[in-house]
Amino acid sequence: MNMTEEQKENNIFINENAYFFHNKDRVRISRNMIERVFRETSSIKTGNYLLKIVRKDIVIDTKIIVYSLCVFKYDSKPTFIEEDTDGWIETKLAYLLIVEIDNYIVISKKNISNIQDFLKQFSPLDYTILSTLFVDDNTSFEKFSLKNLNVSDKAIRGKSLEALDLKENFSTLGANNYMVNSLRVKNDEEKISLMLNSSRINKFGKKTGIKLFVNWALSLVEKIKDFSMQETFLSIFAEPQDYESIKDSLTPISILFVFSRLYDDFENGQIAGSFIRNTRLHKERCIDLIKYLANFERLLNIELTEEGAYRVKTPIVNDLELKLNSKSITLQSLKLKSILLRKDDGSDISFIDYINKHCAFIINFDNIDLVYSNRKLFRDSKLLGNIDYFMKVFIPYERISDITSEKGTFSPTQTSFTSESLFNFVEAEFLTTSNFFVCDDLGREWADHIGVTEEKVMFYLSKYKDSTFSATSFQDIVGQAQKNLGNLTAQDYQLASKRDFWNGIYPNSEIKRLRKGGDIDDFINQFKAAIKNPYLKREMYLVINFISRSELQENLNKLKSGITFGQKNETIQILWFISSLVSSCKEVNVDPYICCKP
Numbered sequence: 001m002n003m004t005e006e007q008k009e010n011n012i013f014i015n016e017n018a019y020f021f022h023n024k025d026r027v028r029i030s031r032n033m034i035e036r037v038f039r040e041t042s043s044i045k046t047g048n049y050l051l052k053i054v055r056k057d058i059v060i061d062t063k064i065i066v067y068s069l070c071v072f073k074y075d076s077k078p079t080f081i082e083e084d085t086d087g088w089i090e091t092k093l094a095y096l097l098i099v100e101i102d103n104y105i106v107i108s109k110k111n112i113s114n115i116q117d118f119l120k121q122f123s124p125l126d127y128t129i130l131s132t133l134f135v136d137d138n139t140s141f142e143k144f145s146l147k148n149l150n151v152s153d154k155a156i157r158g159k160s161l162e163a164l165d166l167k168e169n170f171s172t173l174g175a176n177n178y179m180v181n182s183l184r185v186k187n188d189e190e191k192i193s194l195m196l197n198s199s200r201i202n203k204f205g206k207k208t209g210i211k212l213f214v215n216w217a218l219s220l221v222e223k224i225k226d227f228s229m230q231e232t233f234l235s236i237f238a239e240p241q242d243y244e245s246i247k248d249s250l251t252p253i254s255i256l257f258v259f260s261r262l263y264d265d266f267e268n269g270q271i272a273g274s275f276i277r278n279t280r281l282h283k284e285r286c287i288d289l290i291k292y293l294a295n296f297e298r299l300l301n302i303e304l305t306e307e308g309a310y311r312v313k314t315p316i317v318n319d320l321e322l323k324l325n326s327k328s329i330t331l332q333s334l335k336l337k338s339i340l341l342r343k344d345d346g347s348d349i350s351f352i353d354y355i356n357k358h359c360a361f362i363i364n365f366d367n368i369d370l371v372y373s374n375r376k377l378f379r380d381s382k383l384l385g386n387i388d389y390f391m392k393v394f395i396p397y398e399r400i401s402d403i404t405s406e407k408g409t410f411s412p413t414q415t416s417f418t419s420e421s422l423f424n425f426v427e428a429e430f431l432t433t434s435n436f437f438v439c440d441d442l443g444r445e446w447a448d449h450i451g452v453t454e455e456k457v458m459f460y461l462s463k464y465k466d467s468t469f470s471a472t473s474f475q476d477i478v479g480q481a482q483k484n485l486g487n488l489t490a491q492d493y494q495l496a497s498k499r500d501f502w503n504g505i506y507p508n509s510e511i512k513r514l515r516k517g518g519d520i521d522d523f524i525n526q527f528k529a530a531i532k533n534p535y536l537k538r539e540m541y542l543v544i545n546f547i548s549r550s551e552l553q554e555n556l557n558k559l560k561s562g563i564t565f566g567q568k569n570e571t572i573q574i575l576w577f578i579s580s581l582v583s584s585c586k587e588v589n590v591d592p593y594i595c596c597k598p
Contacts, residue, residue: 013207021122045072076346079272124199127240140165143184150580174583197374238378396598406464410508422462436517446487465546471573
């Protein structure tokens with residue numbers, strides 16, 4: 001059946017689901033601009049456009065609105081085959097709808113790429129506006145997707161929570177460490193989901209035609225223009241800041257890459273593979289990108305070069321730099337530009353462009369409580385105010401000042417750790433507080449020592465470093481603690497798998513791993529019984545020699561007072577790690593302690 005253009009347009013039904021952007025700079029949208037956008041997004045199309053409408057007027061309640069639409073088909077190689085095979089081709093349809101309403105741009109799309117150059121001329125909706133646009137006193141919060149702003153590489157990076165109304169049962173403890181990535185709200189019978197990182201609004205319901213979609217978009221633009229700031233339940237989370245107004249005062253000091261989105265895209269097939277392209281030789285070489293990502297997934301320092309660039313210090317890339325643009329922060333690297341990701345629609349995107357597109361990083365600054373993530377700047381309003389609370393977890397011990405190693409020296413006949421070691425300190429100090437005490441060091445350890453009583457499980461992690469006041473060393477032991485929080489309530493099969501190991505001897509010595517208690521079976525039974533105890537207390541001890549409590553307190557006081565000093569960057573990083581540790585522990589009802597020098 002041959003349809004007219006109008007019939008084809010009337011045959012299109014789409015969800016009330018779109019991306020909203022503010023044309024703050026009043027960029028003039030011309031016919032030529034739309035034509036260029038359509039050419040770029042449809043460069044992979046097969047044949048002619050199935051439908052193309054450029055800047056057509058539509059009248060909604062006497063208001064003239066302009067919209068543009070293109071629909072096309074394209075062929076792509078299925079992701080489950082390696083080489084092109086005759087007849088093994090997928091044909092897909094794509095559409096792009098652009099609606100111009102006053103100084104706002106509304107985008108609805110499917111199977112569309114190469115639109116970033118067009119969109120970067122506009123600003124996503126302000127985080128505060130979008131997150132509270134559909135919120136009043138009667139709103140039910142049905143779902144949160146939260147992103148952790150802490151820079152510890154072993155912290156839980158994100159979590160999703162769902163209930164009839166999260167206002168009634170969500171614990172606000174540690175909420176200031178998180179930003180809301182997306183949420184779903186309910187007002188009366190209307191459900192709306194909001195993707196705050198991409199400025200997307202999705203109203204649940206049936207699909208509508210183009211005119212009704214434009215009418216919906218217009219109603220939301222009017223709602224956005226009438227928005228007034230208000231305090232809501234979401235105010236418990238990290239506070240968004242105006243990046244553009246304070247960017248000139250920002251000095252980045254560290255960055256943590258977060259590749260959870262990339263792993264998901266590999267897992268669900270949206271990324272089919274990765275390769276390096278040599279443009280000079282016109283050759284491509286497949287690589288296993290995943291195995292290289294570990295080189296980036298820890299807190300990396302940022303240094304200001306003599307040329308005034310912010311260089312990210314990584315072990316394998318020497319040209320990775322940070323750019324503080326007028327509206328956002330991005331990364332650039334020619335080496336990472338040459339690594340390409342092949343998407344399931346057959347298009348390619350460079351690794352560095354993927355990182356920037358999804359803002360797959362968290363940045364700290366010398367402005368203590370600021371953090372950048374998801375193309376937004378946030379302030380942890382409680383970070384400095386919690387310093388006195390954080391310091392309560394530090395327990396000073398005079399003897400730690402005399403420690404000279406982590407484990408000491410070993411001889412074939414010795415039955416205890418040497419006196420100058422942290423291991424000896426832990427056993428001397430804490431052995432008496434447990435019914436059973438085991439050395440779990442080496443192998444797939446949960447802790448260096450584990451103590452249990454009828455109602456307590458205690459993990460002790462020890463770390464010795466010659467350096468003083470080291471943020472890197474502190475990051476390592478905080479990450480180890482966070483990684484093993486779940487093992488404080490280990491399952492029966494996990495305990496059984498450790499039995500032979502715990503029943504053994506520490507290497508190069510006669511030191512029994514069971515340091516106190518009858519036998520390993522009794523220890524395991526006590527562990528199981530403690531976990532079942534309704535009054536169970538779980539404690540995580542970090543035992544370190546490279547931080548002095550008094551020095552840390554002095555440096556934190558300088559931070560609060562705004563004093564510049566030599567260890568400022570290290571102190572900021574340590575403060576964020578303390579916040580991350582305390583937050584992670586409290587979320588799972590574990591008490592943290594840090595044993596250190598006075």
